[in-house]
Amino acid sequence: MTATTDARKLAYIAGQAADARVNVELETEGMTLNIGPQHPATHGTLRIIVRLDGERVIAAEPVMGYMHRGYEKLTEVRTYPQITTLVNRIDWLGSFANEVPFILAAERLMEVEAPPRAQWIRTALFELSRIANVVLFLGDMGVQLGAITPVFFAFRDREFVLNQIEAVTGGRFHPNFDRIGGLKDDLPKGWIDETRGVLDRIRTFCDEMEDLVAGNEIFQARTRGIGVIPADVGLSYGLSGANIRASGVDWDLRRDSEMGLVHRELDWKVWTHPDGDSFARYWVRLQEVREACTIVGQCLDGIPSGPVMAKVPRIIKVPAGEAYVETENPLGIMGYYIVSKGELVPYRVKIRSASFNNVSITPWLLKGVYVPDVISILASLYFILGDIDR
Amino acid sequence: MDPVDDVEAPAVDAARDDLVATLAEALGDGLVASEVQPGVDVWVRVAADSWLAAGVALRDRCGMSYFNFLSAIDWQPSPFGRDMDAQVDGPEANDPGPMEWGTTGGETRFQLLARVHNPATGLGVTVKADLPGDRPEVDSWIPAYAGADWHEREAWEMFGIDFRGHPNQVHLYLPGAFEGNPLRKDYPLLARRIKPWPGIVDVELMPGDGDDESGDDGEGDDA
Numbered sequence: 001m002t003a004t005t006d007a008r009k010l011a012y013i014a015g016q017a018a019d020a021r022v023n024v025e026l027e028t029e030g031m032t033l034n035i036g037p038q039h040p041a042t043h044g045t046l047r048i049i050v051r052l053d054g055e056r057v058i059a060a061e062p063v064m065g066y067m068h069r070g071y072e073k074l075t076e077v078r079t080y081p082q083i084t085t086l087v088n089r090i091d092w093l094g095s096f097a098n099e100v101p102f103i104l105a106a107e108r109l110m111e112v113e114a115p116p117r118a119q120w121i122r123t124a125l126f127e128l129s130r131i132a133n134v135v136l137f138l139g140d141m142g143v144q145l146g147a148i149t150p151v152f153f154a155f156r157d158r159e160f161v162l163n164q165i166e167a168v169t170g171g172r173f174h175p176n177f178d179r180i181g182g183l184k185d186d187l188p189k190g191w192i193d194e195t196r197g198v199l200d201r202i203r204t205f206c207d208e209m210e211d212l213v214a215g216n217e218i219f220q221a222r223t224r225g226i227g228v229i230p231a232d233v234g235l236s237y238g239l240s241g242a243n244i245r246a247s248g249v250d251w252d253l254r255r256d257s258e259m260g261l262v263h264r265e266l267d268w269k270v271w272t273h274p275d276g277d278s279f280a281r282y283w284v285r286l287q288e289v290r291e292a293c294t295i296v297g298q299c300l301d302g303i304p305s306g307p308v309m310a311k312v313p314r315i316i317k318v319p320a321g322e323a324y325v326e327t328e329n330p331l332g333i334m335g336y337y338i339v340s341k342g343e344l345v346p347y348r349v350k351i352r353s354a355s356f357n358n359v360s361i362t363p364w365l366l367k368g369v370y371v372p373d374v375i376s377i378l379a380s381l382y383f384i385l386g387d388i389d390r
Numbered sequence: 391m392d393p394v395d396d397v398e399a400p401a402v403d404a405a406r407d408d409l410v411a412t413l414a415e416a417l418g419d420g421l422v423a424s425e426v427q428p429g430v431d432v433w434v435r436v437a438a439d440s441w442l443a444a445g446v447a448l449r450d451r452c453g454m455s456y457f458n459f460l461s462a463i464d465w466q467p468s469p470f471g472r473d474m475d476a477q478v479d480g481p482e483a484n485d486p487g488p489m490e491w492g493t494t495g496g497e498t499r500f501q502l503l504a505r506v507h508n509p510a511t512g513l514g515v516t517v518k519a520d521l522p523g524d525r526p527e528v529d530s531w532i533p534a535y536a537g538a539d540w541h542e543r544e545a546w547e548m549f550g551i552d553f554r555g556h557p558n559q560v561h562l563y564l565p566g567a568f569e570g571n572p573l574r575k576d577y578p579l580l581a582r583r584i585k586p587w588p589g590i591v592d593v594e595l596m597p598g599d600g601d602d603e604s605g606d607d608g609e610g611d612d613a
Contacts, residue, residue: 065563072548073572073579076468108430235509237537238457244509251456251509322493324431324505324516326458337503337516339463339492347492350503352459360540389563 030058035374037066046359046385050366050374057374060366062359067389075349080106080180080316083349087336088174090353091387094133094330096125096165099178102336102349104260105325106180109318109340114260118182118308123261124195124299125168125177126327127292131202132161133330134289137382138206141282142213144379145222150213157205160198167191180316182309192300199293206290214283223278227365227377230276237364238357241332242288243381245272246280253328260325266298278380285382317344331355331387355387403428405513409452410434416447422520423494435494435518438528441502444517445534448506454515456507457535460542462549463501465489466523468575499523500549504531504538521551530556548573 036047045066051059071090075083087102088095100122107113114122139154162172167188169175177184213219229239231247244251252270254263271287273280320342326335332354339348358381365381366374403426410424413434420440425433436444448454467487489499500521507514521528530553531538542553543562550571553559561568570577 065561065565068563070572073577076575077579232455233536235455236457236535238459238535249509251512253512256512320492322433322516324514333458335458335505337459337461337505341490341492348463350459350461350463352505356540357457357459357537360537364536 033371037063046383046388048362048366048374048378050371052371055370057366057369057371060363060374062362064359064389067385069386069390071390072349072351075346075351077345079344080318080346083346084178085174085176087351088176089386090351090390091133091329091331091334091355091384092173093136093384094129095171095173096169096175096177097129097133097327097329098334099176100126100261101325101327101329101334102338103178103180104327105323105336105338106316106318107260108323108325109321109338110180110312110316111319112181112310112312114182115307115310116304117186117306118310119260119262120299120303121168121183121187121308122178123263123266124296124303125165125175126261127295127299128161128165128195130292130330131289131296132158132165134285134292135161135202135205137285138209138213138282138289141376141379141382142219144375145219147213147216147219150209153205153208153212157201160201164191164195164198167194179309179312181312182307186308187303192303195296195300199297202289202293206286206293209286214279214286220279222372222376223282223380224275225277226373227278227369227380228276229361229365233364234276234361237361239332239361240354240357241328241330242281242284243332243358245270246284247276248272248274253326253333257326259327261327262299262302263295266295266302268294268298278376281380281382315344317342318346326352329354331382331384332358334387351390353387353390355383355385356390359383359388403432405511406432406515409513409515412451413444413447416451417443420444425494431514431516433494433516433518435496435520438502438519438521441519442529442531442534444519445504445506445531445538448515448517449534452515453508453510454506454513456509457537458505458507458514460502460504460531460538460545462521462545462551462573463492463503464499464549464573464575465491465496465501466499466575494518496520500526500551502528502545502551504541506535525552526550527552527554529554532556547571550574 031052033050033052034047035050037045047063049061050057071086074086084099087098090098135158136154139151142150165175166172169177229247231249234244234247250272253259255270268291271284273284318340320340322339324335324337326333334354335352337350338346341347365377406426409432414421417436417440420437420443421434422437423435466489498520502519502521504517505514530542540562542556543559545551546553546559547561547564548571
């Protein structure tokens, strides 16, 4: 009797000591907690197993694959035009942007160039996808930290953007509109003016979010200095998009590489933030939505006249070769490595999706943080499950 | 990249040529082949033994601090209904035909494929390495790029490539007890055996359009 009682007493004392952070390192019994697979912070079905010591995470291991759809295998039995339907579903909040790098890679192999009008409309739709995608993040990040209102604002205003995308493409979420050599169709009548109105709404929304969320004292307390990613670590993990720019890396493919879109002809700015914390990631995305509005606005002014489709064969056979094209998508860098053998179907397509790399840093990043911060850090990394699992 | 730029681009791409030269110096015989498409892209193929050394050299000597992705290609064509005319894949394997390699060539069945970037200059390079078909095995890139961790786990489960020194080589996407390597070409796509693929109608010719398929040259002249 005495032995067990003593053991319990000792364990209790040990537990108390650990809680009080007494200066000795005590061996406490850790706790394993499952976050997910169904959790609001995971935007889908990501499961994160965290091992806890008190409130502190000592190890975190994301478990994925709940939504793995095998796109890389499926692309090997689909023709090039059919693949856009598949890749639409990778990042489902900014679907049009998924199609663009794939089409550009195929165009590079075929040595086809889309007509200028198509390139400008592509750029406008590309940035509208970014707005539709990131606007939701701006509201959703508030929800993760207990502010319910912003997400309703986000859903409300995103709907206007989706309406504009739908007006052009016929699809709210899955446009499937980009074609090798151009676009499926031209813009509908009156679209340009309507879109200007929507951009004004989004600008207002950004101002609201800046006051409501970014300017909120609680939000700042919960995000500033939390989840700091140094630039070199972010680079070695392949973080991209706002996640890496929030760590002070001034690198945006829209400005720094020949993406095949017209961003380089427009006047806009790449925002970075030196802090690398959750707040910086939120702030950079907020600025990016504003810049996206600027880009779309300039596209609307500058769309040249002409056809929207180059002359391409009806049956598309891509010449043998390999090409890798990546673009700066809403979530970060998205690229397709296409291996073609000159057939109707690609031989191999490697899909480089942004969220996969962005989430791969979590075991490193979550080590040592407190449980509530797990949620804010995950939310600030901003991933879409379809973009991780592909 | 549009074809117009290809013409305007200089025939010599100094930055990319320098990169290949630096790698050749660092790796010696380890650099097997390289290809530079001026103004577009660069590929290098290294020996499997030099794989990790190539990663370290790229990171330390070429400023390629950004890890983009790591994957593989299976160059042994699938023995199952690869042609689009087959509505349903047959269970019996056909003759898969000979292996034909892509850019920078190849020697063996598997080819590692990785891409790294220099965020300062925006330059990216695709690195390849040949791995044998029976026991593909290579050093892990984690010492060079921490982000290679998950990519190697994915390549391990999808292609069966063993990464030496990987601390946690377990399934990433697939259930723990899963057998087989789905992205290998000889792994059948079971969905196509169970039911005919509805998309087949999309690639059938419309009546009277029969000349389109042979009309590639004619189309090219028009454009």
